[in-house]
Amino acid sequence: MKLPSGWSLIRAYTILIYVWMFTPIVAVVLLSFNPQQFGSFPMEGFSFRWYFRLAGNATILGAFKNSIVLGSLTAVLTTAVGIPAAMAFVRYDFRGKDTLNTLLLAPIMIPEVVLGVALLLFIRWLQQPKSFVLLLIGHVVLTLPYVLLVVQARLVGIKKEYEEAAQTLGASPFQTFWSVTFPLLAPAIFAGMLFSFTISFDDVTATLFWATAHNQTVPVKIFGMLRNSISPEINALGTVMIVLTVSIPLFAGYISRRFARAAEK
Amino acid sequence: MGTEKDPQFVKFRGIVKKYGDVTAVAKMDLDIPEGALVTLLGPSGCGKTTLLRMLAGLEEPTEGDIIVNGNRINDTPIHKRNLGMIFQNYALFPHKSIFDNVAFGLKYRSVSRDQIREKVKHALEVVRLPGVENRKPAQLSGGQQQRIALARAIVIEPDVLLMDEPLSALDENLREDMRREIDNLQRMLGVTTIFVTHDQREALSMSDKIVVMRDGLKLQEGDPETVYNKPANHFVADFLGHSNFLPGEVVGQDDENVRVRIETGDVLLARHRGSWKQGDAVELVVRAQRFEAHRQSHFQPTEGMNSFAGRIKDKSYMGGEVSYFIELPSGREIHVISMMRTRTYDYGDEVSVQVAPYHCHLIGREPEE
Numbered sequence: 021m022k023l024p025s026g027w028s029l030i031r032a033y034t035i036l037i038y039v040w041m042f043t044p045i046v047a048v049v050l051l052s053f054n055p056q057q058f059g060s061f062p063m064e065g066f067s068f069r070w071y072f073r074l075a076g077n078a079t080i081l082g083a084f085k086n087s088i089v090l091g092s093l094t095a096v097l098t099t100a101v102g103i104p105a106a107m108a109f110v111r112y113d114f115r116g117k118d119t120l121n122t123l124l125l126a127p128i129m130i131p132e133v134v135l136g137v138a139l140l141l142f143i144r145w146l147q148q149p150k151s152f153v154l155l156l157i158g159h160v161v162l163t164l165p166y167v168l169l170v171v172q173a174r175l176v177g178i179k180k181e182y183e184e185a186a187q188t189l190g191a192s193p194f195q196t197f198w199s200v201t202f203p204l205l206a207p208a209i210f211a212g213m214l215f216s217f218t219i220s221f222d223d224v225t226a227t228l229f230w231a232t233a234h235n236q237t238v239p240v241k242i243f244g245m246l247r248n249s250i251s252p253e254i255n256a257l258g259t260v261m262i263v264l265t266v267s268i269p270l271f272a273g274y275i276s277r278r279f280a281r282a283a284e285k
Numbered sequence: 286m287g288t289e290k291d292p293q294f295v296k297f298r299g300i301v302k303k304y305g306d307v308t309a310v311a312k313m314d315l316d317i318p319e320g321a322l323v324t325l326l327g328p329s330g331c332g333k334t335t336l337l338r339m340l341a342g343l344e345e346p347t348e349g350d351i352i353v354n355g356n357r358i359n360d361t362p363i364h365k366r367n368l369g370m371i372f373q374n375y376a377l378f379p380h381k382s383i384f385d386n387v388a389f390g391l392k393y394r395s396v397s398r399d400q401i402r403e404k405v406k407h408a409l410e411v412v413r414l415p416g417v418e419n420r421k422p423a424q425l426s427g428g429q430q431q432r433i434a435l436a437r438a439i440v441i442e443p444d445v446l447l448m449d450e451p452l453s454a455l456d457e458n459l460r461e462d463m464r465r466e467i468d469n470l471q472r473m474l475g476v477t478t479i480f481v482t483h484d485q486r487e488a489l490s491m492s493d494k495i496v497v498m499r500d501g502l503k504l505q506e507g508d509p510e511t512v513y514n515k516p517a518n519h520f521v522a523d524f525l526g527h528s529n530f531l532p533g534e535v536v537g538q539d540d541e542n543v544r545v546r547i548e549t550g551d552v553l554l555a556r557h558r559g560s561w562k563q564g565d566a567v568e569l570v571v572r573a574q575r576f577e578a579h580r581q582s583h584f585q586p587t588e589g590m591n592s593f594a595g596r597i598k599d600k601s602y603m604g605g606e607v608s609y610f611i612e613l614p615s616g617r618e619i620h621v622i623s624m625m626r627t628r629t630y631d632y633g634d635e636v637s638v639q640v641a642p643y644h645c646h647l648i649g650r651e652p653e654e
Contacts, residue, residue, distance in 0.1 A: 181376035184343055187363040188370040189390035189441060195364075199389075203380045 045262065052255035070256035080257065083241040087221055090152075090237060094159040094220040095213040101160065102167035102212060103205070107197075109168075110175040111183075125165045135161070136229030155230045162226060163216035170215065174208030175201075207276035214272035222265045291355060294319035294477045295340065295445055300349035302335050302501075309335040311501040313349070317445075317494075322471050322478045324488040327498035328524070333481045336498075337447050340479065341370050353444055364393070369438030369476075371448040375430045377422035383409075383433055384418035390441035408436040411470065428459045435467070439474060446471070446478040452487060464491060485525045489513060497521045515558060519568060519651055527573035529619045532650055535565040542642050545569055548615040553591040555645035566650040575644035576621040578609060578630060584637040592639040595619065597630045611638060 047061075055067040074080055108114070109121050127135060139158050143150065178201065186196040202209075224239040231240050238261060245254055295317035302310040310332040317323050325333035338344040340351055342363035350357050358366055369390075377386050387405045396404065409415050412432040422430055431451060438446060451467070452460045468491040471478050482488055488495050489509045496506045497520075505517040516522035519530065533547040542554040543561050547569065555569055578597075586592045595611035598618060607629055609621045621638065623629075630636060 179374070179376065181372045181374065182378060184341075184363075185370065185372060185376040185437075186378070186389065188341055188343075188366070188368055188447075189437065190364050190367070190393035191389070192362075192364050192393075195393065200378055 048255050048258045049262065051252065052259045054252065054255075057252065070252045074253050074256045074260075077253065080238070080241060080253075083236050083238045086235050087237040087239075090155060090159060090235070091217040091220040093156055094163055095217040097156065098160050098163045098167045098216040099171075099209055099213050102164055102171055103209065105164075106168055106171035106175055107201075110172055111180070121168075124168055127161055128165045132162075132223075132225035133229075136226040139226075140229050150230065150232050152235050155227065155235055158226060158230045159216075159220040159223065162223060163219045166215045166219060167212035170212045171205065171208045174205055178204045207278075211272045211276040214268050218265050218268045221268075222261060292318050294321075294354060295479070296350075296352040297336070297340075298350040298352065300336070300339065300351065301347045302332070302339060302344065303347045308501050310339070310346075313501075313503060315496060315503065315506070317477060317479060319477055320475045321493040322468070322480060322491060323494045323496060324480045324482060324492040325496050325498060326482060326485065326488040326524070328483055330500075331498040332501040333483075333498050334449055337449055337479060337481050340445070341368055341447055342366050367441065367444050369441060369443030369446045371431070371434050371438050371446070371451045373450045374454055375422070375427075375434045377430055377433055377437070379422055381422075382418065383420050383422065383425070386422065386433060387437045387440055389437060394441065404440050405436075408440040409433075411439065411473075412436045413466075427455050428463055431455065431463060432466075435470065439470070439476070443476065446476045448478065448480045450482055451480075452482070453484070460487075467491065489525065497524065515646060516570060516648065518648055522570045522646070522648060527620055527622060529571045529573060529576075531569040531571070531617070531619070533567055533569055535561045535563055535567055537563060543647060545645075545647070547593075548617060549593055549613050551591075551593040553593070553640075553645060554589075554642035555647045556643050559647065561647060567647045568650050570646040570648055571619075571640055571644060573608070573620040573622040574624075575640050576619070577639045578611065578621055578623055578636045579639060580628075580630070581635040581637050586637070587639065590639050590641055591645065592637050595636055595638055597632055597634045597636060600630070600632070611636060 050061075050063065052070055053066050053068070054063045055065045055069050056063075105124065109117065136158075139154070139161070140150075143154055148154070182200050182204065183196050186200045187193065191199060221237075222239055223237075224243060227237055227240050228243065231237060236244070238257065242254055242257055242261075245251060293316040295315075297313050297315040300310055300313040300315075301308070313332075313336060315336075325336060327333050335344060339346050340353075342358075342361065346359065351359055353366075353368075377383075378389070381389070384405055387408055388401050391401045391404060405418065406415070409417065412435050414429060414432050414436070417425065417429070417433075422433065425433065431454075434451075448467070452463055455463055464487055467480075471491075480487075480491070489512075492509055494506060495509055495512045497504045497512060499520055505512055505521045507515075512521060513525050516525065516528075522528045522530070531547045531553070533545040533553070535543055536546045536552060537544040538557065538561065541557055543557055544552050545555055545567060546552045553569060561567065581594060584592075593613065595613045597609055598612040599610040601608045605624070607623050609623060609630065610618050611621055612618050619638070
């Protein structure tokens with residue numbers, strides 16, 4: 021391969037950046053298989069010891085359960101709110117449409133700390149205790165922009181004529197939605213759900229403000245564990261988190277592309 | 286409403302559609318006879334599609350009434366209007382099989398499962414595409430998709446069939462076939478049909494009535510021959526066919542013909558239709574196909590025919606015919622389409638152009654825009 025020297029420099033530079041980005045992650049994954057208590061390189065053997073320990077840790081399992089319940093509910097709720105909102109933005113004209121759209125997308129730009137504190141203050145003002153419902157509402161606010169963006173993008177691609185054709189053929193607006201719009205929207209809805217699940221699943225900053233001792237999520241739990249000691253269990257837990265949060269969006273992307281292709285065929 | 290059956294099946298009464306300050310349709314009154322194929326013809330933005338969409342219920346008129354079969358339908362929601370609509374890009378549901386596409390409208394009517402199967406089968410036979418029930422729309426060609434769209438619209442036995450430029454997404458050759466097919470189908474079913482197009486050939490070849498529109502206004506309505514041969518104004522004459530316009534002034538008339546002096550000083554005869562008086566500023570409309578060019582040196586004017594001199598300025602060979610652009614002494618160019626029954630001419634040839642008074646149509650001259 022003959023590249024001009026400038027290009028080979030850029031290539032080396034790029035590789036270095038990637039090494040710099042991924043080395044810590046690779047270290048965590050590798051050390052999670054290290055049998056020693058105080059893991060360091062070179063590794064002395066290979067074991068699933070910390071994974072077994074993890075599987076036996078009731079508080080971590082509890083946190084996992086919390087995370088999964090929270091993530092799933094967030095996904096369902098966000099999509100349920102997001103689809104009608106996206107429909108309104110794409111298909112109808114109303115006053116203040118742009119402003120409202122910007123407001124709904126704002127949580128992406130607002131620092132999570134601010135969002136966390138704001139919701140907490142709001143709850144105080146309402147004189148309500150911190151609860152799972154608060155956590156759920158918070159996560160819906162956090163993930164709604166992503167669902168809105170994904171569903172809106174798809175909706176723009178679904179020609180209005182499909183809905184118009186359905187209506188002229190005798191389907192009411194509601195029947196039109198279920199028989200035409202929803203099936204065509206399904207890939208985006210599915211992707212949006214997985215997105216919001218993943219975002220909810222690995223959110224730390226805002227969740228730290230909203231979680232109570234009873235409904236800690238996995239990332240919050242890890243954060244707590246790190247404050248006390250550095251246990252190799254955390255490496256194992258981290259690896260599990262990495263696998264989940266990377267594979268779910270990849271899977272979502274794959275599914276939505278397949279659906280999109282199937283719909284075109 | 287009287288007890289007698291009104292021959293006008295669809296009626297637009299004083300229909301106005303405004304988008305903000307823009308008027309898409311202005312005070313439109315239009316009658317569509319039962320069983321007729323009526324074309325709304327005009328350039329894009331003339332309001333023809335808006336008018337169609339208001340009938341379908343996809344747009345709401347700002348003012349006016351829409352009456353179908355004696356009932357005012359302004360407040361009837363789209364899905365209760367029982368109108369079959371054909372869209373420019375077919376709008377077949379991409380996620381449904383052909384069967385489900387065609388059966389779609391029947392599911393919202395009280396039709397049994399067996400009847401649905403029967404009707405879908407029949408509709409596919411009518412559009413000459415039997416046996417494609419299990420395919421997906423994307424597996425069919427454009428022409429086939431449009432036929433499925435047609436089947437989907439006629440299977441519900443609509444009161445009115447609405448077609449919004451249904452042929453414009455098709456290839457030239459296919460368009461001709463589809464046009465004839467739609468025409469035959471419409472005659473066979475006898476369903477009142479409104480066809481929106483900007484293509485004059487489509488309009489002329491299939492309509493019972495043509496409505497020429499521009500800027501939200503109805504400029505002329507009538508059967509194809511009337512609209513083509515007796516255009517009411519400059520725009521209609523220009524929009525349909527290759528027209529030549531010779532400005533002139535009425536200098537006299539008898540029972541049969543009006544005498545018009547054109548710019549060159551020649552006085553031409555135009556068949557008497559309508560009322561003109563001496564001194565009227567008029568335009569003489571002649572179709573490019575109606576002129577005959579003759580070589581000047583051999584030319585013997587025929588008795589009762591109009592003739593004047595010109596010079597070939599440009600020509601283009603079109604296979605079956607030749608288009609000549611002939612410059613008159615006044616500098617005006619006229620377009621002549623010759624079917625090549627005689628010899629062809631070259632640039633610069635001096636010719637005499639002849640046209641029968643019968644083929645000269647007079648319209649009032651409009652102020653320059």
